Amino acid sequence: MKRIKIFVSGGTFDKEYNELTGSLFFRKTHLPEMLKLGRSRLSIKLETLMMIDSLEMKPKDRRLIVKNILSTPENRILISHGTDTMVETAKFIASQVKNKTVILFGAMVPYRFGSSDGFFNLGSALAFAQTLPVGVYIAMNGRYFNWDNCRKNKVKGEFEKIK
Amino acid sequence: MKRIKIFVSGGTFDKEYNELTGSLFFRKTHLPEMLKLGRSRLSIKLETLMMIDSLEMKPKDRRLIVKNILSTPENRILISHGTDTMVETAKFIASQVKNKTVILFGAMVPYRFGSSDGFFNLGSALAFAQTLPVGVYIAMNGRYFNWDNCRKNKVKGEFEKIK
Amino acid sequence: MKRIKIFVSGGTFDKEYNELTGSLFFRKTHLPEMLKLGRSRLSIKLETLMMIDSLEMKPKDRRLIVKNILSTPENRILISHGTDTMVETAKFIASQVKNKTVILFGAMVPYRFGSSDGFFNLGSALAFAQTLPVGVYIAMNGRYFNWDNCRKNKVKGEFEKIK
Amino acid sequence: MKRIKIFVSGGTFDKEYNELTGSLFFRKTHLPEMLKLGRSRLSIKLETLMMIDSLEMKPKDRRLIVKNILSTPENRILISHGTDTMVETAKFIASQVKNKTVILFGAMVPYRFGSSDGFFNLGSALAFAQTLPVGVYIAMNGRYFNWDNCRKNKVKGEFEKIK
Numbered sequence: 236m237k238r239i240k241i242f243v244s245g246g247t248f249d250k251e252y253n254e255l256t257g258s259l260f261f262r263k264t265h266l267p268e269m270l271k272l273g274r275s276r277l278s279i280k281l282e283t284l285m286m287i288d289s290l291e292m293k294p295k296d297r298r299l300i301v302k303n304i305l306s307t308p309e310n311r312i313l314i315s316h317g318t319d320t321m322v323e324t325a326k327f328i329a330s331q332v333k334n335k336t337v338i339l340f341g342a343m344v345p346y347r348f349g350s351s352d353g354f355f356n357l358g359s360a361l362a363f364a365q366t367l368p369v370g371v372y373i374a375m376n377g378r379y380f381n382w383d384n385c386r387k388n389k390v391k392g393e394f395e396k397i398k
Numbered sequence: 399m400k401r402i403k404i405f406v407s408g409g410t411f412d413k414e415y416n417e418l419t420g421s422l423f424f425r426k427t428h429l430p431e432m433l434k435l436g437r438s439r440l441s442i443k444l445e446t447l448m449m450i451d452s453l454e455m456k457p458k459d460r461r462l463i464v465k466n467i468l469s470t471p472e473n474r475i476l477i478s479h480g481t482d483t484m485v486e487t488a489k490f491i492a493s494q495v496k497n498k499t500v501i502l503f504g505a506m507v508p509y510r511f512g513s514s515d516g517f518f519n520l521g522s523a524l525a526f527a528q529t530l531p532v533g534v535y536i537a538m539n540g541r542y543f544n545w546d547n548c549r550k551n552k553v554k555g556e557f558e559k560i561k
Numbered sequence: 562m563k564r565i566k567i568f569v570s571g572g573t574f575d576k577e578y579n580e581l582t583g584s585l586f587f588r589k590t591h592l593p594e595m596l597k598l599g600r601s602r603l604s605i606k607l608e609t610l611m612m613i614d615s616l617e618m619k620p621k622d623r624r625l626i627v628k629n630i631l632s633t634p635e636n637r638i639l640i641s642h643g644t645d646t647m648v649e650t651a652k653f654i655a656s657q658v659k660n661k662t663v664i665l666f667g668a669m670v671p672y673r674f675g676s677s678d679g680f681f682n683l684g685s686a687l688a689f690a691q692t693l694p695v696g697v698y699i700a701m702n703g704r705y706f707n708w709d710n711c712r713k714n715k716v717k718g719e720f721e722k723i724k
Numbered sequence: 725m726k727r728i729k730i731f732v733s734g735g736t737f738d739k740e741y742n743e744l745t746g747s748l749f750f751r752k753t754h755l756p757e758m759l760k761l762g763r764s765r766l767s768i769k770l771e772t773l774m775m776i777d778s779l780e781m782k783p784k785d786r787r788l789i790v791k792n793i794l795s796t797p798e799n800r801i802l803i804s805h806g807t808d809t810m811v812e813t814a815k816f817i818a819s820q821v822k823n824k825t826v827i828l829f830g831a832m833v834p835y836r837f838g839s840s841d842g843f844f845n846l847g848s849a850l851a852f853a854q855t856l857p858v859g860v861y862i863a864m865n866g867r868y869f870n871w872d873n874c875r876k877n878k879v880k881g882e883f884e885k886i887k
Contacts, residue, residue: 273518355436358521366529599844681762684847
């Protein structure tokens with residue numbers, strides 16, 4: 236069984252409710268407890284690179300992600316990411332990484348909230364990481380999209396093919 | 399996008415708590431609400447064949463499942479199934495179905511209970527159905543197994559390769 | 562069994578996550594489904610007066626609440642309310658309402674989020690409404706407080722007696 | 725603030741799903757985590773006397789409960805209990821305990837399951853324990869019942885007055 240690497244970057248997926256301020260914030264990733272809840276028996280190595288809203292992601296953050304993808308020994312990689320700029324990050328990764336299977340995924344609603352799609356998306360992203368050939372993909376809504384044929388429909392709140 | 403067919407057979411996955419009797423029972427499948435919660439945008443057709451505990455599954459039930467796999471037009475098929483005899487059903491399907499991708503999946507804990515792996519498993523099963531070649535597979539614990547190289551470890555409560 | 566009236570005013574209690582904007586907002590109150598989940602067999606009449614954050618509550622809103630308390634035939638009254646100005650509203654009600662049992666309650670975390678105290682608080686508020694004498698009270702943290710001996714400790718995120 | 729004593733006896737309230745056997749069982753009480761989730765700031769002392777289904781409760785078990793009620797210094801007491809024989813235990817306690825406020829409570833669905841009333845019932849039981857006079861009561865369905873005017877309607881799955 237080949238090891239899968241998960242890089243955490245933040246996004247809606249990992250947001251929590253701060254009961255002292257009434258606002259959403261980041262503490263730490265929920266991925267370890269989610270993998271446990273899913274009874275995952277995959278070989279996974281997890282690393283948090285940043286915990287930010289994807290609207291605040293800057294070129295240096297994307298460079299850091301690429302640097303880590305290139306330097307990690309694993310060839311099958313998941314990146315948890317906010318949905319708003321997921322396609323932009325995918326595009327940048329695709330321009331820099333040529334020989335790995337990279338899956339970006341996230342959630343429309345924070346995992347901590349009852350109505351989250353996060354746990355479902357994690358399941359599908361891990362499956363796609365094991366089965367898709369080399370390339371950069373987005374896994375959302377039960378589907379996978381090639382990085383260059385995907386956009387977020389902000390009215391419907393879902394991902395769709397461009398053509 | 400090719401349509402995926404989901405056949406429901408019952409299993410722990412869909413069990414509920416009967417508050418009048420204090421026992422577990424089946425009402426109807428939770429899959430439609432789970433697909434909605436997962437914001438699935440896949441083309442899916444769902445059909446309930448039976449709602450039974452997999453320990454009670456008889457040869458005629460397995461024949462009914464195979465009959466439906468063969469007669470449905472879709473070539474990518476999910477079967478929700480109890481974990482106790484999932485491997486046995488997979489074996490029978492593999493002996494009868496030669497040209498479709500069939501994924502059996504389930505849950506260790508009913509979806510209705512807080513600690514369920516069902517939503518995660520559904521996400522991965524749907525992803526495997528889209529990406530694996532023709533064959534019969536079991537999707538549990540974030541992994542996929544060929545039908546002839548898989549067993550349920552009843553002490554650990556997880557699936558593992560035989561060799 | 563005497564009927565209890567619940568007036569809904571909004572607050573953290575009823576906030577939801579807007580997955581299109583990533584922010585918290587109000588749709589409609591969750592109280593009917595909560596009463597059903599609690600298997601409540603109390604005689605309850607529910608009315609939504611407003612759906613606002615308690616930091617945005619203005620004198621005219623508080624006058625509307627008092628007007629409704631005075632004009633409704635029930636003598637046992639619950640008011641769902643944001644925690645930030647709950648004490649202020651309680652004080653105003655106490656200055657205007659002299660012959661009813663009024664309980665203000667809310668939640669530190671929205672009911673929709675896994676870590677909410679809302680369902681517990683509703684249970685205790687309903688019990689206090691049935692048993693406390695005429696007066697204006699705040700029910701939070703499993704406790705009840707007289708309106709004139711209560712403050713929100715914003716550092717700890719809990720209610721406490723003043724003296 | 726007077727301290728409240730909670731005696732745990734088991735019941736549906738605390739049942740969990742055993743994923744290795746597919747049956748319901750007891751591990752340990754969920755009350756401490758529930759009190760934390762409810763942000764309870766009450767002074768509470770919790771003690772587990774037994775973890776059994778109330779249909780299996782024997783005279784010696786009820787004597788043990790009474791013995792503990794009489795010997796504990798607190799005068800406000802909660803007892804978590806299965807619903808099937810809750811009234812019977814209440815009757816026995818009432819025959820032996822004359823000077824304390826004793827509240828029996830439970831749940832129709834285990835706390836661990838999404839559809840549980842347990843968290844709501846705990847909130848109301850704690851409130852009743854603070855406000856009701858000396859006596860033995862059952863707190864379910866948002867209501868309280870005197871021990872000698874209560875029965876479980878097993879068809880409806882709720883508690884009701886006898887007369």
